[in-house]
Amino acid sequence: MISFLLKKITSLIITLLVSTGVIFILIEVVPGDPVAFMMGLSGSTDAADALRLELGLNVGPWDRYFDWVSGMVNGNFGISYTYRVPVVELIRERALVSVPLTIYALLLSTVIAIPAGLISATRRGSLVDTSFMGFAQLGVAIPNFWFAILLVLFFSTTLKLFSASGFPGWDAGFFICLKALTLPAISLALPQAAILSRVMRSSVLDVMNEDYIRTARAKGLSKKQALFRHGLRNAMIPVLTILGLQFSFLLAGGIIIESVFSLPGLGRLVFQSIIQRDLIVVKSIVTLLVFSVVTITFIVDLLYAAVDPRLREGNS
Amino acid sequence: MKIINLVIILLSSWPCIAWPVTLNVGLQLEPPNLDPTSGAAAAIDDVVYGNIFEGLVRINEDGDVQPGLSLSWDIGDDGKSYIFYLAKGVLFHNGDPFTATDVKFSFSRARSDSSTNAKKYIFKPIVDINVIDPHTVMITLDQARPDFLFNIGLGDAVIVNKDSADRNSFNPVGTGPFKFIKWVRGDRVELERYKKYWGPSVFLEGAHFKFITDPLSAYTAMKAGDIDAFPNYPVPENLFLFENDPAYEVVIGLTAGETILATNNRNPPFDNVLVRKAIAYAIDRSELIDGAMFGNAVPIGSHFAPNHPDYIDLTGLFPHNLDQARQLLLSAGYPNGFSASLKLPPPIYARRTGELIASQLGRVGINIKIENMEWSQWIDQVLINKNYDLSIVSHVEPMDINIYANHNYYFGYDNDEFKQIILDIETNTDALNSSRLYKLAQKKIAEDAVNGYLFQLGKYGVWKTGLKGMWSNYPIRSNDLRGVYLEGDKQ
Numbered sequence: 001m002i003s004f005l006l007k008k009i010t011s012l013i014i015t016l017l018v019s020t021g022v023i024f025i026l027i028e029v030v031p032g033d034p035v036a037f038m039m040g041l042s043g044s045t046d047a048a049d050a051l052r053l054e055l056g057l058n059v060g061p062w063d064r065y066f067d068w069v070s071g072m073v074n075g076n077f078g079i080s081y082t083y084r085v086p087v088v089e090l091i092r093e094r095a096l097v098s099v100p101l102t103i104y105a106l107l108l109s110t111v112i113a114i115p116a117g118l119i120s121a122t123r124r125g126s127l128v129d130t131s132f133m134g135f136a137q138l139g140v141a142i143p144n145f146w147f148a149i150l151l152v153l154f155f156s157t158t159l160k161l162f163s164a165s166g167f168p169g170w171d172a173g174f175f176i177c178l179k180a181l182t183l184p185a186i187s188l189a190l191p192q193a194a195i196l197s198r199v200m201r202s203s204v205l206d207v208m209n210e211d212y213i214r215t216a217r218a219k220g221l222s223k224k225q226a227l228f229r230h231g232l233r234n235a236m237i238p239v240l241t242i243l244g245l246q247f248s249f250l251l252a253g254g255i256i257i258e259s260v261f262s263l264p265g266l267g268r269l270v271f272q273s274i275i276q277r278d279l280i281v282v283k284s285i286v287t288l289l290v291f292s293v294v295t296i297t298f299i300v301d302l303l304y305a306a307v308d309p310r311l312r313e314g315n316s
Numbered sequence: 317m318k319i320i321n322l323v324i325i326l327l328s329s330w331p332c333i334a335w336p337v338t339l340n341v342g343l344q345l346e347p348p349n350l351d352p353t354s355g356a357a358a359a360i361d362d363v364v365y366g367n368i369f370e371g372l373v374r375i376n377e378d379g380d381v382q383p384g385l386s387l388s389w390d391i392g393d394d395g396k397s398y399i400f401y402l403a404k405g406v407l408f409h410n411g412d413p414f415t416a417t418d419v420k421f422s423f424s425r426a427r428s429d430s431s432t433n434a435k436k437y438i439f440k441p442i443v444d445i446n447v448i449d450p451h452t453v454m455i456t457l458d459q460a461r462p463d464f465l466f467n468i469g470l471g472d473a474v475i476v477n478k479d480s481a482d483r484n485s486f487n488p489v490g491t492g493p494f495k496f497i498k499w500v501r502g503d504r505v506e507l508e509r510y511k512k513y514w515g516p517s518v519f520l521e522g523a524h525f526k527f528i529t530d531p532l533s534a535y536t537a538m539k540a541g542d543i544d545a546f547p548n549y550p551v552p553e554n555l556f557l558f559e560n561d562p563a564y565e566v567v568i569g570l571t572a573g574e575t576i577l578a579t580n581n582r583n584p585p586f587d588n589v590l591v592r593k594a595i596a597y598a599i600d601r602s603e604l605i606d607g608a609m610f611g612n613a614v615p616i617g618s619h620f621a622p623n624h625p626d627y628i629d630l631t632g633l634f635p636h637n638l639d640q641a642r643q644l645l646l647s648a649g650y651p652n653g654f655s656a657s658l659k660l661p662p663p664i665y666a667r668r669t670g671e672l673i674a675s676q677l678g679r680v681g682i683n684i685k686i687e688n689m690e691w692s693q694w695i696d697q698v699l700i701n702k703n704y705d706l707s708i709v710s711h712v713e714p715m716d717i718n719i720y721a722n723h724n725y726y727f728g729y730d731n732d733e734f735k736q737i738i739l740d741i742e743t744n745t746d747a748l749n750s751s752r753l754y755k756l757a758q759k760k761i762a763e764d765a766v767n768g769y770l771f772q773l774g775k776y777g778v779w780k781t782g783l784k785g786m787w788s789n790y791p792i793r794s795n796d797l798r799g800v801y802l803e804g805d806k807q
Contacts, residue, residue: 033692053430054432165533166504166526
């Protein structure tokens with residue numbers, strides 16, 4: 001178990017180091033000067049020079065790379081060019097929206113998808129199965145931003161139950177924020193739930209055809225007992241993989257939903273920073289996302305090991 | 317039953333009669349920071365100008381210079397020296413009193429070597445700032461500059477406090493009627509009425525500026541009641557939805573944004589005035605305004621705002637005439653036309669107008685290849701490196717016809733006669749003469765067809781019926797809320 005952990009952690013660190021290099025190079029080669037952007041159509045040149053000096057953009061790329069990486073190791077991500085506040089603070093504020101939203105959406109999608117997939121699989125071919133899978137088909141097909149717009153038009157502009165956009169901030173109260181995140185979370189969760197329930201269903205069906213289930217049935221367990229005692233654990237592995245992928249996807253990929261609901265999340269911060277050439281913010285967030293994806297994959301690996309003892313033994 | 321109805325009516329109308337309200341104002345762009353004396357972003361002035369920060373003078377809704385922190389001023393006979401008589405009893409939001417030394421500090425800071433003020437040129441002519449007494453300050457210029465008063469009314473020249481100036485980008489401290497409370501980045505900036513404001517007290521309890529980038533979200537947020545006012549609604553094609561709804565009022569005004577078909581005068585074939593005139597004849601402004609702006613824009617014939625008193629209408633100089641355009645191309649030596657690129661920045665007006673311009677020029681044989689780009693790419697390629705043929709952009713700075721006197725600017729217009737006109741304007745102190753010179757300047761660049769002059773960008777105000785005092789025009793970028801109130805609420 002310890003060597004398994006060590007191996008995973010080493011690969012995590014190497015992945016991160018390589019990715020900082022790639023991110024830095026990619027961002028350096030993108031044309032567009034952040035200072036020129038900030039000065040606009042009629043800025044004076046000596047003001048631009050003063051600003052370049054102030055932002056530390058007057059030194060070579062090597063120096064900037066090492067400053068950046070060594071700063072990050074010490075927890076100092078630098079100062080945003082446009083916002084003029086520490087990048088860490090910016091990311092923290094945005095993560096306080098994006099992370100809860102992602103968790104909320106994942107919880108919703110799991111709560112819907114796991115039972116739906118399970119019921120469909122156990123009652124394969126029944127009316128329930130057909131209608132669940134029909135809905136799932138629809139859920140995959142509907143673009144989430146369009147679904148979000150429908151939700152807003154119905155719940156906000158017609159019923160006026162929810163506000164159409166914005167995020168009050170956590171100091172306004174937990175439930176007020178939860179309410180503000182509800183429509184976005186539903187629109188993010190729907191397509192994910194659709195995919196997840198289909199994976200759950202086919203995974204359970206696969207497992208039910210395995211030899212050990214037949215053995216379990218042969219020794220006298222009912223179909224349900226065999227499924228819950230022996231099948232479910234095994235059926236969860238593909239579902240965990242998808243969940244891990246979905247978490248990473250939702251964390252960074254919520255940008256369209258964030259735009260529809262004007263939520264100050266990470267996705268919109270990256271987008272804005274790219275447009276405004278706030279390169280230091282872009283670099284830091286991308287690195288952070290790489291870090292979170294790698295970490296989540298790592299956690300999912302650990303969960304596999306928890307669900308399936310064979311994976312633990314195979315690695316030691 | 318009747319009593320219940322009465323109670324309901326009372327309850328529903330009661331808050332807006334008895335209490336001043338906090339206004340929710342929608343803006344499309346979030347400011348990068350809140351210091352108007354730093355970068356060039358108009359989004360900063362959208363929030364802070366006139367609300368948090370004030371200058372010595374204030375520019376009002378009509379673009380006129382009004383007394384600000386300076387209640388009156390004397391200008392020396394030579395036009396070089398200004399004595400400003402400052403308001404007394406003014407407090408910054410941090411409690412510090414405002415005096416003449418703050419004026420000296422603010423202007424010295426803006427013109428220092430390390431200043432990142434995008435309009436440093438405003439302060440360049442200052443030779444001396446002399447604090448006569450705590451409420452009188454004399455500023456001496458190198459020569460008479462009639463535009464100096466207007467310029468120090470801009471957001472770039474607001475008065476800041478020396479203890480808080482360095483933190484204005486995230487914690488702005490000014491002398492205005494509203495003080496900064498907090499900024500939830502990506503969502504909103506909250507302002508609250510400053511109780512110790514020196515001037516007439518404002519009606520609003522406070523204001524929340526909410527940033528809504530997505531055009532559709534702007535619509536749903538208005539309709540859901542999250543937003544009380546959108547001073548510059550981002551989608552002109554949606555305006556009719558509000559015009560048809562009695563709960564909202566739509567006020568279409570003008571911005572200081574001349575939208576032009578920017579032309580690279582350095583490069584052939586655009587160095588040839590005949591070609592530029594041919595383009596001017598080929599452009600059909602009414603088609604552009606109807607097609608790209610849904611009828612909500614005013615045609616222009618030169619680089620000047622139509623609501624300015626010195627404006628002259630030059631749209632008739634090159635009326636839409638395809639035969640004339642072809643004839644000119646023929647005499648310029650392009651009987652079969654030519655190909656050119658059109659580099660378009662992201663705003664919706666540029667992209668839509670670009671498509672139409674391409675087809676209009678195509679009718680006279682000019683084959684346009686459209687290249688869409690992001691702002692920073694556009695700034696890099698078009699503005700800085702001048703690597704372009706044609707572009708479409710709105711010049712939103714007020715009174716900026718003088719950019720044509722800079723031959724290094726991206727149009728590359730190098731004309732001594734025009735430079736002399738601008739020089740005369742800059743040193744002339746007689747109002748009548750100045751008006752004549754501005755007209756001359758408009759005419760000169762129109763006749764030379766330096767750029768294609770398309771339309772003045774409109775300001776599309778949408779707010780709840782009953783809300784009064786919002787600016788209908790943007791002579792400068794500002795949503796000054798000092799005069800705003802909800803009807804029935806004014807005391």
